[in-house]
Structure formats: structure tokens, C-alpha cells
Amino acid sequence: MSIYLIRHTTPLIERGLCYGQLDIDVTASFKTEAEQIQQVLPAGIEQVYSSPLIRCHKLASYLFPNSTIQLEPDLMELACGEWEGIHWDAIPAEVIDPWMKDFVNVCIPGGESYLQMHSRVTQCFSRIIEGPKPVAIVTHGGVIRSILAHITQTPLADSFGVFKISYGCVMQLEATATGLKFETLHQVTTEKEQHKPSNFKK
Numbered sequence: 402m403s404i405y406l407i408r409h410t411t412p413l414i415e416r417g418l419c420y421g422q423l424d425i426d427v428t429a430s431f432k433t434e435a436e437q438i439q440q441v442l443p444a445g446i447e448q449v450y451s452s453p454l455i456r457c458h459k460l461a462s463y464l465f466p467n468s469t470i471q472l473e474p475d476l477m478e479l480a481c482g483e484w485e486g487i488h489w490d491a492i493p494a495e496v497i498d499p500w501m502k503d504f505v506n507v508c509i510p511g512g513e514s515y516l517q518m519h520s521r522v523t524q525c526f527s528r529i530i531e532g533p534k535p536v537a538i539v540t541h542g543g544v545i546r547s548i549l550a551h552i553t554q555t556p557l558a559d560s561f562g563v564f565k566i567s568y569g570c571v572m573q574l575e576a577t578a579t580g581l582k583f584e585t586l587h588q589v590t591t592e593k594e595q596h597k598p599s600n601f602k603k
Contacts, residue, residue, distance in 0.1 A: 402534035404574040404581075405442060406545045407464070409456040410434040411568045417488050417595045421481030421512065421543075427456050434569045435463045441571050441586040448536040450529055452476040452544070461539040475525035478541035482512025489598045501597060505557045515543075515557055522547045542566040552581040 411428045414420055442464065451461035453472040461470045484492055500507045508514045522544050529536060538548075550560040552574070566572075571587040 402576075403443075403536075404530060404534060405446065405537045405586075406548060406570075406572040406574065406583075407438060407460065407537060407539045408542055408545055408566055408568060408570045409452075409454075409460050409539065410438075412456050415488075417490065417599070419481050419484045419487050419489055419492075419596075421479040421485060421509075422454065422477050423481075423485045424454050425456060427459060431459070432463075435460055437589075438569050438571055438587055439464055442537070443535070446535045446537050448533050449539070450476060450536065451539040452478070452541060454478070454541075457539045457541065461537070464539070465537065473525055473529075475521040476538065476540045476544055479509075479515065479518045479543050480512040481509050483510045484512070489595060490600070492598070497598060515547075518543065519547045519551070519557055523551045526551070542570075545570070545572060549583060552583065 409427065410431050411434060412420065413426045413428045414423075438460070446465060447468050448471075449461055449465045449468045450471045450473050451457045453474055454477055457476070458470065458472065489497075496510070500509060505515045508517070526538075526548050529538065545566050546560040546564045547557070549555065549564045549572070550557055555563055565588065567589045569587065569589060570585070573584045573586050574581045575584070
């Protein structure tokens, strides 16, 4: 029985601004994007979990109008603390460089590290998959990468390079004899997102 990981549609925010748990709405293309997502999902999904942030909850309500949406705070994006709503390029180098060099373990001021997010996400994911299926999880790019890293044992530091997750992306997870395997059902080519300073070179 399948698990569907669904990323929210295009957020209504200027490119280059840091937004983790900032509760922003989605763009006017929402309905078009949501209909494309709907086309790859099977009928009969009744168990639906969502991040409580509006960009996810709005999509979950649109895709599953007859289901009770179970809101899970642990499915929220990385908490960016003091950086929420600030342009990545405006964060002083001495503040952001330690995090950029080790974002897995270093906490954003007033926020969390990727490892801390990964811990809450995987605990929540484990609870969800113990329940009835098929199940849909409407969430964020970082959360989906965290889950995929968890089921494939991919190092967290590599997860952004290994897993390409566009807005509106849909991943289907299926249980096999060797564990959960994933397949991309929907992926679109969009403008490159910016989630780090523009001059940062790894």
C-alpha cells in the first residue's frame, strides 16, 4: 500500500528570501499546479497528513476535499529562526558561514539544524506509516529530502544534491523486501530556487 509525498505548489515570495516556517501563501498558479498533481494521484486516499503551514494545508484541502486533514507540526520545514524573511545575501558572512559549512549539525540562530529537523520528521514519518494506507503527506522540500535520505540511508549533507524536489513534486513510496523504495510521479522544471547566498561556492 502506497505512501505519497507531495510538495506544496509555488510559494508567493520573492526569490532569494529565506523562508522555512514563514507562513506564506501560494501564487496565482495554484489551481493549475494542483490539478497537475491531482492527475497522478489515485482515487481512494483517505489518510492525509499535512504541515500546518498554509502553502501545504491549502493544497491538502484542495486535493482531498472529503478527507479530514491531520495537521502535523513535525512536518513543517526547517525552522530558520532569525533568518526568516531575510534575503540570503543580507545575512552577514560571519553569521551564515558556520551554518553553510555544516548545515547538518549547526543550528540557525533561533532556529534548528538539519539534523534536528531530520529527527522530528523521521519520528513523525515512522508514526504515520504504522497507520492505515494508502496515505498522503503534504509537506515541504526539506522534509521530503529528509524522508528520502532516511529510507535510502543517504547522508544528510548529500540530500540536496541527490534528491531533486520541485514545487508540486509527487513521490510514491512502496514497501519491498529490502525496504521502502521511491518513484517520482510528478516533477516539473521550474526556475532555480535560491536557498543560500548567491555567492556561496561549495
